[in-house]
Amino acid sequence: KAGVTQTPRYLIKTRGQQVTLSCSPISGHRSVSWYQQTPGQGLQFLFEYFSETQRNKGNFPGRFSGRQFSNSRSEMNVSTLELGDSALYLCASSRRGAGEKLFFGSGTQLSVL
Amino acid sequence: QQQVKQSPQSLIVQKGGIPIINCAYENTAFDYFPWYQQFPGKGPALLIAIRPDVSEKKEGRFTISFNKSAKQFSLHIMDSQPGDSATYFCAATSWDTGGFKTIFGAGTRLFVKA
Numbered sequence: 001k002a003g004v005t006q007t008p009r010y011l012i013k014t015r016g017q018q019v020t021l022s023c024s025p026i027s028g029h030r031s032v033s034w035y036q037q038t039p040g041q042g043l044q045f046l047f048e049y050f051s052e053t054q055r056n057k058g059n060f061p062g063r064f065s066g067r068q069f070s071n072s073r074s075e076m077n078v079s080t081l082e083l084g085d086s087a088l089y090l091c092a093s094s095r096r097g098a099g100e101k102l103f104f105g106s107g108t109q110l111s112v113l
Numbered sequence: 114q115q116q117v118k119q120s121p122q123s124l125i126v127q128k129g130g131i132p133i134i135n136c137a138y139e140n141t142a143f144d145y146f147p148w149y150q151q152f153p154g155k156g157p158a159l160l161i162a163i164r165p166d167v168s169e170k171k172e173g174r175f176t177i178s179f180n181k182s183a184k185q186f187s188l189h190i191m192d193s194q195p196g197d198s199a200t201y202f203c204a205a206t207s208w209d210t211g212g213f214k215t216i217f218g219a220g221t222r223l224f225v226k227a
Contacts, residue, residue, distance in 0.1 A: 004156070031213075033213075033215070035217075041219075042202070042217055042218065042219040042220050043157070043202060043217035043220075044217075045214055045215060045216065045217075048212050048213060048214070050212065054212075055211050055212025055213070056209055056211065056212030056213065056214050058214070090156050090157070092156070100145070101147070101159050101162070102147075102149075102157075102159065102215065103159075104149075104156030104157050104158065105156050106154065106155055106156050107156055
């Protein structure tokens with residue numbers, strides 16, 4: 001059974017640009033959640049999608065957005081990139097939601113120059 | 114109130130030792146407490162989890178102790194091995210405004226010396 005796949009693995013952007021990250025969950029998993037990981041802040045919850053609907057979101061500015069498609073694949077978009085957006089972005093999938101076992105991808109390492 | 118406080122930040126033990134990582138929370142709505150293990154270059158992977166109606170859970174060499182009244186829980190790694198060297202995150206999950214939200218601790222970097 002394939003795991004959670006995140007693409008691309010690495011990304012380098014400049015301030016002001018926008019970026020789109022992709023996450024393919026494990027087959028049969030309908031919940032996808034996104035996290036930002038930085039050395040100083042640990043894992044910060046961004047948002048959770050279930051059956052194409054955003055069910056919950058963390059305390060991030062509106063520049064961070066996401067969506068989920070009918071096949072449960074999810075994308076996360078960050079507009080007007082800032083230096084502080086440099087981080088490892090992780091996506092996790094589960095059958096029903098974050099209240100059970102989360103399966104994480106290896107993440108997308110975003111560097112903003 | 115949404116925070117999960119984890120300590121220590123880093124830990125070094127000898128092979129065979131029993132590292133203990135502690136976490137504390139405030140929000141009594143949390144009802145699922147997982148621990149995740151993360152190796153460099155990889156995403157976190159679930160190690161063991163507990164619900165608040167249980168005071169202890171063991172899976173192999175890993176044990177969670179849970180104190181509901183103190184709102185604290187801890188991870189013990191028995192007979193630790195160099196391969197256990199990783200970053201460990203505690204977490205707490207609640208149902209919040211129509212969806213689940215999982216809050217992670219800041220992480221503990223464990224190094225097990227051979």
